[in-house]
Amino acid sequence: MNKKSKTKLFEKFEDLSMNVTNDDVQMATEFLKELGIDAEEESVFGLKEIQRTYFLYKAHQNQSRDKSLLQILQTKISESFEKNASLTGQILQNALSQNRASFQFRNIENWSEDEMREVLSDIDLTKLLEDLDNLEK
Amino acid sequence: MKALPNIISKDQLIVLSKGQSWETLWIILLTHTIKRLRYRYGIREKNDQLNARAKTHLSEVLDIIFIKGTRNWNSDHYPTFQDFLISVIDSHLSNSFSKSTLKEVRFEEKGDNRLSENAEDDISYKELKEKSFKILQENGASDDELLVFECMADGIVKPQDIRAELGIDQNAFRNIWRRLNPKLEFVRKKIESDE
Numbered sequence: 001m002n003k004k005s006k007t008k009l010f011e012k013f014e015d016l017s018m019n020v021t022n023d024d025v026q027m028a029t030e031f032l033k034e035l036g037i038d039a040e041e042e043s044v045f046g047l048k049e050i051q052r053t054y055f056l057y058k059a060h061q062n063q064s065r066d067k068s069l070l071q072i073l074q075t076k077i078s079e080s081f082e083k084n085a086s087l088t089g090q091i092l093q094n095a096l097s098q099n100r101a102s103f104q105f106r107n108i109e110n111w112s113e114d115e116m117r118e119v120l121s122d123i124d125l126t127k128l129l130e131d132l133d134n135l136e137k
Numbered sequence: 138m139k140a141l142p143n144i145i146s147k148d149q150l151i152v153l154s155k156g157q158s159w160e161t162l163w164i165i166l167l168t169h170t171i172k173r174l175r176y177r178y179g180i181r182e183k184n185d186q187l188n189a190r191a192k193t194h195l196s197e198v199l200d201i202i203f204i205k206g207t208r209n210w211n212s213d214h215y216p217t218f219q220d221f222l223i224s225v226i227d228s229h230l231s232n233s234f235s236k237s238t239l240k241e242v243r244f245e246e247k248g249d250n251r252l253s254e255n256a257e258d259d260i261s262y263k264e265l266k267e268k269s270f271k272i273l274q275e276n277g278a279s280d281d282e283l284l285v286f287e288c289m290a291d292g293i294v295k296p297q298d299i300r301a302e303l304g305i306d307q308n309a310f311r312n313i314w315r316r317l318n319p320k321l322e323f324v325r326k327k328i329e330s331d332e
Contacts, residue, residue, distance in 0.1 A: 046163025
């Protein structure tokens with residue numbers, strides 16, 4: 001009997017064993033129990049793990065959305081400053097007033113995306129964009 | 138014209154995932170990962186360590202699918218959500234172990250198992266099957282257990298196919314499997330020790 005034959009037979013053992021527990025949660029639970037693993041405890045852990053994943057997914061989505069909003073805002077602020085510097089400054093001041101009352105907007109139109117992110121990280125970017133849009137009307 | 142692959146978008150994936158019973162799915166995925174680590178990669182650790190290792194891999198798989206988004210679900214290849222998850226687990230384990238010093242024990246010393254079989258291999262496999270059958274008989278395997286073994290050795294490795302072949306229901310199959318599985322482990326060890 002050659003090694004190839006043994007491997008072929010052992011593969012079939014493994015495949016059937018895997019399929020038995022993939023197709024039947026009762027058999028999977030029994031397998032875990034044989035190893036001394038509490039299936040109920042693992043179910044709770046699994047639920048928490050997928051909830052944690054959804055949370056991270058949402059955070060990731062928000063981060064991507066905010067990054068794109070920041071890029072739009074950067075352009076919009078530069079344009080708004082050119083048209084009406086004092087009103088633009090007032091809008092920014094209002095947006096930040098709760099958290100950064102003493103903030104100065106010197107040269108904000110020339111700030112980098114990272115600098116803007118640091119300053120604008122805790123405000124509603126969509127609302128600020130709307131306010132700047134309204135300034136043009 | 139060739140049809141485009143049916144790729145599930147990330148948003149659809151989230152919706153489908155939220156519709157799953159994760160309490161059940163997690164048990165199946167955890168069991169699958171532990172078995173792969175044990176049988177394919179030969180990991181011999183205490184059970185709690187093996188469990189912890191499997192859970193780390195599963196967390197990494199969720200990250201690959203939902204956060205990094207580096208694995209797409211082609212539903213033509215993997216019809217169910219569970220099939221897709223299992224394919225990602227297998228691929229992730231394979232990648233992890235190809236980077237480490239641990240290698241697959243399943244493919245050890247045999248080269249490519251997709252090589253075409255010759256007549257000598259067929260005879261050798263037939264002899265091995267007969268030998269295994271005899272070991273099972275000597276260890277008190279019932280006719281039902283022997284029938285399931287024969288199905289498996291002939292390449293029928295899906296429980297529903299075996300049930301259909303033998304005309305038995307799920308409960309009957311479970312009972313046979315509970316008795317047969319430890320005997321198969323014994324056969325494996327006996328054959329390995331006979332080398």
